[in-house]
Amino acid sequence: MARLLALLAEEPDVYKTVADLTQLSGLGNVVYPLLANLSRQGLVEHRWAAVGEETRLVYKLTPKGLESLS
Numbered sequence: 629m630a631r632l633l634a635l636l637a638e639e640p641d642v643y644k645t646v647a648d649l650t651q652l653s654g655l656g657n658v659v660y661p662l663l664a665n666l667s668r669q670g671l672v673e674h675r676w677a678a679v680g681e682e683t684r685l686v687y688k689l690t691p692k693g694l695e696s697l698s
Contacts, residue, residue: 643686
């Protein structure tokens with residue numbers, strides 16, 4: 629989970645797709661459950677967004693998530 633938070637902290641105001649986070653983290657198919665857990669804890673937020681011609685879930689670090697890294 630710390631790895632995902634750190635990746636999101638690199639650009640805290642930028643939403644990233646699950647595909648981006650999977651590729652950057654190297655965590656493979658465990659990214660979805662980790663993001664769900666981080667979301668339940670209030671450390672990341674998510675929304676649906678148009679990415680190219682598709683709609684995808686995108687994630688961003690919350691202030692609480694940024695604080696948890698320090």
